[in-house]
Amino acid sequence: MPRYPLRALVLRKTKLGETDAIVALLSSEGKNVRAVGKGMRKPGSKVGGRLEPFCLVDMLLYSGRSLDTIVEAETVEVHRGIRSDYDRSTAAAVVVDVLDKLSVEGLGEPRLYGLGLASLAAIEHAPAERLEALLVGFLVKAMAMHGHRPVLGSCAGCACDTLHAADQRFSLAEGGMLCRACKPRFHDTAVLSPEARLLLDRLFGMTMQQIASDTVELDPRHVSESFKLMQAFVKYHVPARIKALDFYARPTDAF
Numbered sequence: 001m002p003r004y005p006l007r008a009l010v011l012r013k014t015k016l017g018e019t020d021a022i023v024a025l026l027s028s029e030g031k032n033v034r035a036v037g038k039g040m041r042k043p044g045s046k047v048g049g050r051l052e053p054f055c056l057v058d059m060l061l062y063s064g065r066s067l068d069t070i071v072e073a074e075t076v077e078v079h080r081g082i083r084s085d086y087d088r089s090t091a092a093a094v095v096v097d098v099l100d101k102l103s104v105e106g107l108g109e110p111r112l113y114g115l116g117l118a119s120l121a122a123i124e125h126a127p128a129e130r131l132e133a134l135l136v137g138f139l140v141k142a143m144a145m146h147g148h149r150p151v152l153g154s155c156a157g158c159a160c161d162t163l164h165a166a167d168q169r170f171s172l173a174e175g176g177m178l179c180r181a182c183k184p185r186f187h188d189t190a191v192l193s194p195e196a197r198l199l200l201d202r203l204f205g206m207t208m209q210q211i212a213s214d215t216v217e218l219d220p221r222h223v224s225e226s227f228k229l230m231q232a233f234v235k236y237h238v239p240a241r242i243k244a245l246d247f248y249a250r251p252t253d254a255f
Contacts, residue, residue: 002063003071008033009116010055011100015041023051023070026099026116030109035061035068047073053096054079054089054120081124088123090248091131095119095138097244098234102146111145118208126212133223135248137203137211139230144204148237151176152201158182165194170229172236190232196225 008025019042025033040048056077062069082088099116119138154161156176169178170192199222
């Protein structure tokens with residue numbers, strides 16, 4: 001069996017048998033990779049402690065028929081600041097869960113990998129009050145890479161650019177705002193105020209580092225509204241349940 005090196009972000013791991021585990025990874029090429037860690041759940045395993053979610057790892061793997069096997073692993077980045085803080089870890093869990101659901105085995109999207117690294121770095125070092133805004137920025141960017149960029153400056157129904165302040169309906173199916181004429185045609189809509197719409201568009205154009213900076217003024221009310229919209233948007237277009245997103249939002253905050 002041929003060996004090959006891989007740098008990847010650890011997304012999650014699941015138990016396999018008594019001592020093994022299957023590790024879900026996002027490679028530097030943006031591909032979803034699943035590999036087996038033999039004996040990594042044994043006490044004292046050198047590999048197991050390096051293959052925790054949020055870790056960036058350099059690995060050596062054996063190619064297998066169905067699943068590859070991890071032979072060696074060296075940690076590049078641990079993100080201890082995330083692990084030691086509950087709020088940061090729950091926010092980071094949303095990032096890796098979404099990356100796991102959006103990435104595809106054998107099909108690379110390098111931008112997803114870069115977004116994942118930038119998002120985790122920002123979550124680790126940003127002021128705590130910026131975490132929700134960081135997740136909004138991450139979600140809108142990730143969905144755009146997945147082919148679902150929200151249409152915010154024109155009508156998603158007829159493509160006209162005559163949106164008014166009173167136009168506050170966002171079609172989840174069409175992925176954007178609706179003008180007055182199109183609004184009656186769609187039922188899968190959500191409210192998005194003009195202020196939240198502008199904020200969402202603004203976050204899309206900012207880097208994760210810029211969003212994390214406390215020098216940029218962001219209204220918490222509009223951040224919260226934008227987050228709820230993106231939560232509903234992700235749920236509508238991603239068939240798999242993203243448990244970490246549901247947990248972060250809490251049932252009482254569901255859209």
